[in-house]
Amino acid sequence: MQLGQLIVCFYITCILFVVVVLGSIAKATGFSIFKFIRYIREELLIVLGTSSSESALPRMLDKMEKLGCRKSVVGLVIPTGYSFNLDGTSIYLTMAAVFIAQATNSHMDIFHQITLLVVLLLSSKGAAGVTGSGFIVLAATISAVGHLPVAGLALILGIDRFMSEARALTNLVGNGVATIVVAKWVKELDSQQLDDVLNNRTPVNKSHELSS
Template identity: 65%
Template sequence: MGDAMKVVKSLYFQVLCAVILGSVVGHFWAQQAIALKPLGDAFIKLIKMMTAPVVFCTIVTGIAGMSDKRSLARLLSKTMLLFFGLTVISLLIGLVAVYLLQPGAGMNIDPSQLSTKGLAQYTEPAAKLGVVEFFMHIIPETYIGAFSKEEVLPVLFIAVLTGFALSSLGERGKPMLDLLESASQVVFKIFAYLMRFAPVGAFGALAFTVGQYGITSLGSLAKLIMTLYIACGFFVFVVLGSICRAAGFSLWKLLRYCREEFLVVLGTSSTESVMPRMLEKLEALGCKKGFVGLVLPAGYSFNLDGTAIYLSLAAMFIAQACNIELSLTQIITMLAIMLLSSKGAAGVTGSGFVALASTLTVIHDIPVAGLALLIGVDRFMSEARALTSLASNAVATVVISLSENACHRETLHRMLDAKPSATQAEAWDDLEASKRT
């Protein structure tokens, strides 16, 4: 009886039940389910409220506590190189999947007959994306202004500067560092309170999705959705799995360790809803705070592998559906543009769709009107994008930390080998024990 109660109280079980219940309510009571959208929106908004202070405190205290500051440049270059490699692989996997499974073949769509109603909200933001604009956007208007935007990169930028400044001050900066350490504990405590509402947010978000678009709407484009999930599955279990084996740990155990976070992302289609919690859980694996604080937030903007797979796959799907043949040069050009557009859309609502619109706007080889084919089912594909990107960033953080000798292997294996804790209280006991050792 006691074990059953522990399972019922666990966040994993509650979110799982919420996801199932949300799907049922959305299918059988569509109109009522659509009205539940504010539940999911409110939860994501609450978490985003805490993302900036969590990232700031984690990075500042992490950098200020690093003994060797010269390793930071090596860390950043190694991180960006890994992100670039993973993005290239993701784009190629999406391209190969769409060629092998041919989800758009035989549709014979005339682009001139497609309705472009509803595309403006995606094509307008896409028109503003560019390399220069993206890097200028990293710099906030003011120091405090970085916290007012729902974006990670400006906060990351000022946090790195602040961390170096505190480190260079030595003992004079210690009072401020101690204050930020205490503030970090408060911020994570607030976040722990907010995570109790994760089942409510997941229920509302998934009920709305199913109620708004309907499960039956998947029929006509089921092959496209299946192709995306197969491609994402291949990337996670083959590519990331191989990287994990080479680094000396199990991908499956890491996914199990973060199972609650993956369920929350599945329900909300938002990786940002679990960023603060992922920072803490990866640190609990034995990775140093400064490394986790830099690699994971950077990955949220520079390592969107789920989005990269979607970009090449969706673009070629539109070309197939409209009977458009692309030359090798056109395909290579498209992939090169996608390398940039997948980064430039970070922090934009509906980032995957906006990045695709940005790519099609630039290359002109595939009609932008073809986006109308995806509007109805894009929401059902966003879960695959989010889950894939979260898995990739978790793996990248651990791998980079191990490569820099910034992850305690014994702690890593002990935490990954441990049986899943039934309650949050037990999980935090394990965390505190690992910190003491």
Template identity: 60%
Template sequence: MLKTDHAAAAPPAPVPFYRHLYFQVIVAIVLGAVLGHFEPAFAVQLKPLGDAFIKVVKMIIVPVIFLTIVVGIASMTSMKAVGRVMLKAMAYFLVLSTLALVIGLVIAHVVQPGAGMNINPEELKAGAGDVAKYASDAHAIAEKMSLVAFLMDIIPDTVVGAFAEGKVLQVLFFAIVFGIALAQVGKAGEPILKFLEALTWPVFRLVAILMKFAPIGAFGAIAFTIGKYGLGALTHLAWLVGSFYIGSLLFVLLVLGLVARLSGFSILGLLRYLKSELLLVLGTSSSEAALPALMQKMERAGCGKSVVGLVVPTGYSFNLDGTNLYMTLAALFIAQATNTHLSLEQQIALLLVAMVSSKGAAGVTGAGFVTLAMTLQVVPTIPIAGMALILGVDRFMSECRALTNFIGNAVATVVVSRWEGALDRDRLEAALGGRELPMPELNEPSLPT
């Protein structure tokens, strides 16, 4: 593979601020919000812009995951490392996800966002029709919540089916197995490995091209949200929304900040490095919209290719810190609003059920609201009809859920890379300090900044 002399290369010309992706997304979000507020009828019709952008990004997620994992694993010298990375990642996910659930409970008790509303659950049943769809989805998932059924669902019926349906966990499973097999065939597999490495470049170039349309997607998505639900909906449940945003901010700065400090990097530096992707997640309300970009940028920041390929897609299913915090906070809000008393044992049961349900709904559209419905079905003490109280502002909380999930997975990737000794410290410090080093290979596709 050709190398480039970084020391002799001329420094790139500074890019004008208006050409940076993060600036364009900010402008798009502001314009979309203004349009949604003043022309809500027209703004609602722009929903396809956001949906189309998320759809084209999802189109590329599967090949990105497959190529990254296969190339990363096939390049590893020890197959024991694959199992070790997965074990460390799952242990990390379990601890942080559980901590997020506990923090949601604590915030609900301290802030008491639903206290004093005195809502009669019987009166909600007449207006809870909008909850029926989510409850139906939750019931379908709950029927497959056994450990055996969940594990069996990870194994695809056919390889083509996993790719065609875009099931991330199934593609992840096949990619790991195929990567191990490719590594074990030795020289016979080298042509295939070289082909997959070469295929990585046009795939990531496609990601870079698609990301240029991010401002359009963010504009359509935020215009629809404001036009459909209106800022007025926030005034009625501002205490709940504010509690969730503050709780998520504290989780990122204090909990993830402490994890980052113990791992030798700054959470604020990581947030600055990922500012374009964070704004994209904010605008589209979908962490999946930035998944391909996250994988590439974490590798560029010095995280090992194999670790990135294993941790990021797995974390998108098992490391949902924002969703977990939301579930326990929202559940206790409904209990407080309907004057439903929960004993300590019932709250512990709620936490345990939420730990499982958040994993079972991985990859489901609107997973936060669906998993909440599923949790309340299993813990019937809290009236599920109470979900109608938060349906109107759930869209505003979904942005925060997605942001927290996204940040949590970025931190997890660096931490696991450090544990595995697969972290280039110099490259990480340069990236987080705004001095991102170029990759050693020539012609590597780069994302808009």
């Protein structure tokens, strides 16, 4: 029952992060997060089936160029984001660590909580965008920090596969939004093309010709 609640809470947190946080960033940048999700729906289905955000890397590179982002920006931000912009993995690491602490009745004062949070945020930057990488990072962090029993990892091992899907989907959307934001920040974004493609006013193949 508690494992089911953890899965539900994790999925709800990821959805709220995408809709509220990424949605606000997208709105401030000048596009709709829902239209963007619709635009990359095929890539999201690939990630959902493989539980790995890297499986959609080639298609995302192409899609973001067609959306109006300069190729040089896409080639830098997307691959870098797979190691340094793993939003879903960061959410997973935090919630999983708190769950293990509560399940094993491990007392953690505020200093231990802050230490664990900082180490988790740092260690997540070296995670690969492949299936199960988040669990490996969590195991390495818990064993390194030492505040939580490593045996507690067995509690969430069985449900990691289900949580991996939400991690990968959140990572993919986050990397896509980050690419558009960076492209606009460095003035390498065709805002008109972005608006036309997301609103289905320009065929994708035609927009690709314009960008090249």
